[in-house]
Amino acid sequence: MFKFNRRQFLKMGASLAAAMGLEPASVPRIVEALSELSSGQAPVLWLQGQSCSGCSVSLLNTENPSPSEVLTQYISLLFHSTLSAATGHTAMEVVEKSIEAGGYYLAVEGALPAGMPQACVMGHKPVTELVARAARKAKAVICVGTCAAYGGIPAAENNPTGSVSVAEFLKKEGNTAPIIRLPGCPSHPDWVVGTLVHVIKFGLPKLDEDGRPEVFYGRFLHDQCPRFADYERENFAQTFSGEGCLFKLGCLGPVTKADCTTRLWNRGANTCIMAGAPCIGCASEIFAKSPSLPFYRKGESK
Amino acid sequence: MPTKIEIDPLTRIEGHLAIKLEIESGQVAKAYCSGEMFRGFENILRGRSPMDAQQITQRICGVCPISHGMASLKAQEQAYNLTLTDNGRLTRNLILGANYIQSHLVHFYHLSALDFVDITAILNYGGSDATLKGLQAWVKAQLDSQTMFPAAPFLPRYNGDYLPNLDANIGAIKDYVDALEMRAVAQEALALFGAKAPHATALIPGGITEKVTAKKIAAYGSILSRLRSFIDRIYIPDVVAVASAFPAYFKVGRGCGNFLAYGVFDQDNGGHLLPAGRIKQGALSSTDPAQISEDTSHAFFSSQSGLHPYQGQTEPSPHKPGAYSWLKAPRYEGQPYEVGPLARMLVAHQKGHAQAKPMIDKLLGDLGLEATALDSVMGRHAARALECKLVADACAQWLDKLQPGQPTFTDFEIPASGKGAGLTEAPRGALGHWIEIADHKIKNYQCVVPTTWNGSPRDSNGVPGPMEQALEGTPVVDSNNPLEAARVVRSFDPCLACAVH
Numbered sequence: 130m131f132k133f134n135r136r137q138f139l140k141m142g143a144s145l146a147a148a149m150g151l152e153p154a155s156v157p158r159i160v161e162a163l164s165e166l167s168s169g170q171a172p173v174l175w176l177q178g179q180s181c182s183g184c185s186v187s188l189l190n191t192e193n194p195s196p197s198e199v200l201t202q203y204i205s206l207l208f209h210s211t212l213s214a215a216t217g218h219t220a221m222e223v224v225e226k227s228i229e230a231g232g233y234y235l236a237v238e239g240a241l242p243a244g245m246p247q248a249c250v251m252g253h254k255p256v257t258e259l260v261a262r263a264a265r266k267a268k269a270v271i272c273v274g275t276c277a278a279y280g281g282i283p284a285a286e287n288n289p290t291g292s293v294s295v296a297e298f299l300k301k302e303g304n305t306a307p308i309i310r311l312p313g314c315p316s317h318p319d320w321v322v323g324t325l326v327h328v329i330k331f332g333l334p335k336l337d338e339d340g341r342p343e344v345f346y347g348r349f350l351h352d353q354c355p356r357f358a359d360y361e362r363e364n365f366a367q368t369f370s371g372e373g374c375l376f377k378l379g380c381l382g383p384v385t386k387a388d389c390t391t392r393l394w395n396r397g398a399n400t401c402i403m404a405g406a407p408c409i410g411c412a413s414e415i416f417a418k419s420p421s422l423p424f425y426r427k428g429e430s431k
Numbered sequence: 432m433p434t435k436i437e438i439d440p441l442t443r444i445e446g447h448l449a450i451k452l453e454i455e456s457g458q459v460a461k462a463y464c465s466g467e468m469f470r471g472f473e474n475i476l477r478g479r480s481p482m483d484a485q486q487i488t489q490r491i492c493g494v495c496p497i498s499h500g501m502a503s504l505k506a507q508e509q510a511y512n513l514t515l516t517d518n519g520r521l522t523r524n525l526i527l528g529a530n531y532i533q534s535h536l537v538h539f540y541h542l543s544a545l546d547f548v549d550i551t552a553i554l555n556y557g558g559s560d561a562t563l564k565g566l567q568a569w570v571k572a573q574l575d576s577q578t579m580f581p582a583a584p585f586l587p588r589y590n591g592d593y594l595p596n597l598d599a600n601i602g603a604i605k606d607y608v609d610a611l612e613m614r615a616v617a618q619e620a621l622a623l624f625g626a627k628a629p630h631a632t633a634l635i636p637g638g639i640t641e642k643v644t645a646k647k648i649a650a651y652g653s654i655l656s657r658l659r660s661f662i663d664r665i666y667i668p669d670v671v672a673v674a675s676a677f678p679a680y681f682k683v684g685r686g687c688g689n690f691l692a693y694g695v696f697d698q699d700n701g702g703h704l705l706p707a708g709r710i711k712q713g714a715l716s717s718t719d720p721a722q723i724s725e726d727t728s729h730a731f732f733s734s735q736s737g738l739h740p741y742q743g744q745t746e747p748s749p750h751k752p753g754a755y756s757w758l759k760a761p762r763y764e765g766q767p768y769e770v771g772p773l774a775r776m777l778v779a780h781q782k783g784h785a786q787a788k789p790m791i792d793k794l795l796g797d798l799g800l801e802a803t804a805l806d807s808v809m810g811r812h813a814a815r816a817l818e819c820k821l822v823a824d825a826c827a828q829w830l831d832k833l834q835p836g837q838p839t840f841t842d843f844e845i846p847a848s849g850k851g852a853g854l855t856e857a858p859r860g861a862l863g864h865w866i867e868i869a870d871h872k873i874k875n876y877q878c879v880v881p882t883t884w885n886g887s888p889r890d891s892n893g894v895p896g897p898m899e900q901a902l903e904g905t906p907v908v909d910s911n912n913p914l915e916a917a918r919v920v921r922s923f924d925p926c927l928a929c930a931v932h
Contacts, residue, residue: 177446177447178468179468179469179470180493180928181445181490181491181492181493181494181496181629181928182445182446182492182493182494182928183490183492183493183494183496183629183630184493185493186493186494186618186629187493187629189611189614189615190615190618190619190628191615192615195611195612196611196612196615197562197608197611197612200584201565201566201569202569205578205583206583206584207580207583207584208583208584209584210440210442210443210446210447211442211443211444211445211541211542212443212541212584213442213443213583213584214443214545214550214584214585214586214587214588215442215583215584215586215587215588216438216440216441216442216443216588216589216917217437217438217439217440217441217589217913217917218437218439218911219587219588219589220440220442221439221440222587223580223583223587226579226580227579227580230579240470242469245469245747245749247731247749247750248468248469248470248747248749248757249447249467249468249469250447250449250467250468251439251440251447251467252439252440252449253439256447256468281490282470282472282475282487282490283470283471283475285475286475287471287474287475287477287478288470288471288474288475289469289471289474289745289746289747290469290470290471290747292470314490314630315493315629315630368840368842369635369637369638369640369840369842370635370638370639370640370641370642370838370839370840389627394622394626394627394628395615395618395619395621395622395627395628396615396616396619398619398620398622398623398627398650399622399623399625399626399627399641400626400627401626401627401632401633403626404624404625404626404632404633404639404640404641405633405640405641405642406626406632406633406635406640406641407632408632409486409632411630411632417483417486417487417490420478420479420480420483420872423479423480423482423483424480424482424483424486425480425482425483427480427482427845
């Protein structure tokens with residue numbers, strides 16, 4: 130682990146606190162959390178179900194802390210299919226021995242094919258079975274992304290695999306470990322890193338009825354929208370790339386809880402509504418669920 | 432009797448892949464590639480609004496979502512009879528270009544490099560670089576700790592013939608860390624016009640929703656200059672260094688000898704930056720999408736075998752006898768074809784491409800190799816690195832042509848019925864989406880994806896897919912540590928979430 134002096138730790142703690150929306154008074158405890166993490170006491174086991182790896186790609190977009198800081202100072206990433214040097218039987222050994230030992234934080238990315246377990250297999254084992262076993266020994270289960278949290282696209286109507294969210298799957302398995310949902314397609318890196326640190330040091334962050342941290346998911350996008358004044362003045366965009374509120378083009382900001390309009394994506398580069406793209410509700414439970422709720426409203430020719 | 436071994440899961444790729452090998456006389460006699468995860472995107476898309484498709488299909492893959500978005504948009508725009516404005520075309524090239532750079536950097540440094548670089552060399556580092564000293568302290572503390580798997584996820588690993596040279600290893604480790612930052616800023620550039628990455632919401636039929644401003648041009652330009660500098664000064668020299676240290680890998684991993692490219696990055700003359708073309712056993716010819724079909728004989732689908740994607744079906748059958756993969760087997764005129772940066776660069780080279788040909792010839796000259804050596808593990812890495820430079824250089828030219836204030840979007844109406852084929856190139860190779868619209872809804876949607884081509888199982892003639900053929904003949908020194916075979920597979924940059932979808 131990098132050796133950090135207290136000043137550097139304080140600096141990191143402060144940037145994390147800002148990212149998590151915490152009061153400055155909480156900084157010393159975060160500093161402690163980071164020190165604890167850096168001594169290897171926060172093992173994270175990351176499993177992928179029916180995923181696109183987009184939440185992993187998104188996690189690597191984290192800025193403060195940087196991707197390499199996350200990997201070497203913040204978490205001890207026991208296994209991650211996209212990053213682990215371990216491959217083949219070596220990889221399965223890491224996964225199995227980690228599960229045997231327990232005591233890790235289990236992050237799951239992707240939905241689970243409950244109706245067709247053969248549709249997601251690793252080392253001859255259905256991933257449904259691996260996740261069920263891994264969850265029993267976990268301190269907490271973090272459902273990273275909308276697929277793990279709510280089922281997302283793999284569990285949408287007409288899906289052929291009987292796919293369900295990790296949260297729903299574990300509920301049926303009688304899982305007792307706390308479950309945190311971090312929806313978003315992908316999940317924002319701040320939501321993942323911020324939640325991990327909170328869980329480890331402060332325990333569970335304040336969650337809503339769905340298990341989402343309120344600090345990130347407490348308010349509707351619409352209420353924090355940069356185009357809210359346009360909505361108030363009934364100035365609606367009539368075509369894509371137009372000026373005004375995007376509601377009439379299908380924007381799902383009014384039913385989606387997330388802070389992306391204020392947090393922004395990719396190190397502050399942009400966010401959907403700023404770019405003229407209607408919110409497609411990627412962090413909501415209903416994301417892509419049904420053909421009867423299309424992403425866009427658009428005139429059809431006769 | 433052959434020794435049977437498995438690499439299951441094959442990690443440091445995208446998705447769930449298992450490799451089964453039969454080893455005879457110290458080399459691979461037979462190879463079987465199994466895609467291990469199925470979601471059913473094509474089934475889920477049926478009955479939806481066509482405009483859902485460019486968002487839903489991006490979620491096929493978090494590493495190359497933009498390519499799926501582009502293929503879907505091209506298919507829809509053909510069906511809607513739409514042409515883009517110059518700003519629309521150029522901003523899309525810049526969005527896709529940033530995704531290429533991100534993907535190629537991740538592939539070399541974060542997915543492949545750990546097959547060649549000895550991470551434990553950091554313990555012998557004697558220099559003063561803060562990042563490296565920090566890493567050294569971390570690895571030491573981890574190894575001294577009681578942790579079950581110290582320095583995870585970088586250890587444990589297969590035993591094997593890693594780079595012996597200390598300085599080369601140290602340099603590569605530093606570049607691994609720096610490349611993490613570079614790939615993140617490439618995503619930042621993407622988001623300037625695409626709204627966010629991965630999964631860009633600004634992609635819309637008719638262009639993009641985002642506007643062009645002078646500030647955005649400057650911001651993209653600033654990031655692009657950092658990326659171009661990294662590609663020129665770090666990435667390409669690192670690939671050449673690894674290639675020089677492992678020259679045997681210009682002879683290992685020869686594929687099926689057929690290469691296919693659809694062409695990508697639309698230019699103002701109607702052509703592509705990276706041209707379309709097909710090479711069949713050395714001979715260049717044109718590409719006719721009507722010759723594409725998907726064989727399902729060894730795939731977990733009950734769907735009829737040999738259908739063109741417009742007629743394609745995706746009915747799962749997880750217990751089908753004789754099946755061993757969730758990938759269908761795409762074939763062109765009934766033959767397997769390799770797709771990807773190597774295919775694109777070979778097509779460009781044979782066509783005498785103004786930038787690609789001299790770059791490839793210089794590399795071959797510097798390494799003292801014939802062009803035939805490119806059909807190999809190292810050839811694939813080298814082609815990817817050169818392509819990365821070519822794309823990054825072109826991004827600078829596209830950026831120069833943007834006009835602030837000019838439209839990025841052309842309005843349209845969705846017809847009651849129509850058909851369209853969206854052919855493009857993902858970082859991993861030729862990508863096609865086929866859409867059929869009836870009653871304003873998606874009637875059928877099929878995707879034939881790069882790793883579906885490369886990682887395909889055997890077809891009804893028993894002919895193995897390109898990756899399976901490339902594995903045959905690969906020497907495996909220690910069947911408990913089949914590092915050589917893993918290097919062959921990773922050279923294709925497989926994406927299994929894409930391949931099965």
